[in-house]
Amino acid sequence: MNKRVVPIREAIKFGWENAKKNIIFFLKVFGILVLIGIAPQAINYLWQDQPIFLVVILSIVLGVVRLITDLGLLKISLDFADSKTPTFATLFLYTNWRTLLNFLAAGFLYNIIVAIGLILLVVPGIYFAIRFQYFGYLIADKNLGPIQAFKESTQLTVGVKWGLFKFGFLLGLINILGFLALIVGLILTIPTSMVANGYMFRKLQRDTA
Numbered sequence: 027m028n029k030r031v032v033p034i035r036e037a038i039k040f041g042w043e044n045a046k047k048n049i050i051f052f053l054k055v056f057g058i059l060v061l062i063g064i065a066p067q068a069i070n071y072l073w074q075d076q077p078i079f080l081v082v083i084l085s086i087v088l089g090v091v092r093l094i095t096d097l098g099l100l101k102i103s104l105d106f107a108d109s110k111t112p113t114f115a116t117l118f119l120y121t122n123w124r125t126l127l128n129f130l131a132a133g134f135l136y137n138i139i140v141a142i143g144l145i146l147l148v149v150p151g152i153y154f155a156i157r158f159q160y161f162g163y164l165i166a167d168k169n170l171g172p173i174q175a176f177k178e179s180t181q182l183t184v185g186v187k188w189g190l191f192k193f194g195f196l197l198g199l200i201n202i203l204g205f206l207a208l209i210v211g212l213i214l215t216i217p218t219s220m221v222a223n224g225y226m227f228r229k230l231q232r233d234t235a
Contacts, residue, residue, distance in 0.1 A: 032189025033229055034196060041222030044106045045214050052217040055102070055117055062091055093126045094118055100166040103224025125169055132161045132172035156187045156194070163227045182230045193226065 045052065065088050069081060098117035105112035120126065136158055144151030160182050161175040170178065183190060197219040204215030 030185040030189075030233055031229075032186050032193055032226070034189065034193045037193065037222040037225045037229065038196070038200070038218065040107075040225045041218040041220070042214075044221045045217035048106075048217070049213065051112075051114075053213065054114060055099075056213075056216070058117065059095060062088065062095060090126065093129055094120050097125070097129055097162070097166050099220065100162050100224070103220045104163065104167060104228065105224075106221045107224040107228040120166065122169075125165065128169075128171050128175075129162065129165050132165060132175055135172055135176075136161060152191070153187065156190050157183050159183070159190070160227055160230075163224070181234055182227070184234075186230065190226075193222075197222065 066085060069084050069088075095117050097120040101119055102112040102116050105116065120129075139158065140151050140155045142151070143149075143154045158176050158179045160179040161172070164170045164175040164178050165172075168178075201212065201215045201219060204211030204213075
């Protein structure tokens with residue numbers, strides 16, 4: 027295995043440049059995500075007199091759509107990292123039930139593990155959050171099951187957890203600054219973080235090959 031490197035500045039620069047060049051694309055993507063996000067509240071308000079089973083069915087459908095778009099966002103970030111041009115359709119690329127169930131199960135396990143770690147002593151929660159953070163990318167990229175995705179994420183983060191902590195902390199600060207800039211700054215800082223994360227994932231993959 028080559029020496030592990032966390033190219034923080036390189037990843038953020040890559041994310042920033044791609045965010046600026048593709049701002050219209052990201053505005054369209056996030057516009058759709060906002061509509062999906064407010065849909066449950068709209069349904070509850072408009073359909074409050076409808077049979078409960080209809081509301082439940084629609085809520086399930088929206089939940090599935092959310093899973094699809096969450097994976098699609100990861101794929102978009104990977105496409106940028108691979109110097110490809112993602113399209114709007116990439117957001118809805120993942121419709122295979124097995125892939126969606128793997129992503130759902132892995133996300134559930136990840137949240138449980140991190141929550142338990144945070145409850146126990148905070149630091150273990152942060153450790154596991156960093157160790158397993160790439161499970162979603164691995165499912166989107168290689169269609170892995172939850173356990174295998176956790177194993178490969180563990181391999182990717184060996185020896186670089188402190189660097190990844192600093193990377194995540196810096197991205198968090200950047201997004202806070204975006205929020206403070208009348209929230210408008212988030213239009214650029216969120217895509218920057220998203221693409222930078224995809225770039226970092228690919229970099230770590232190459233280093234462990």
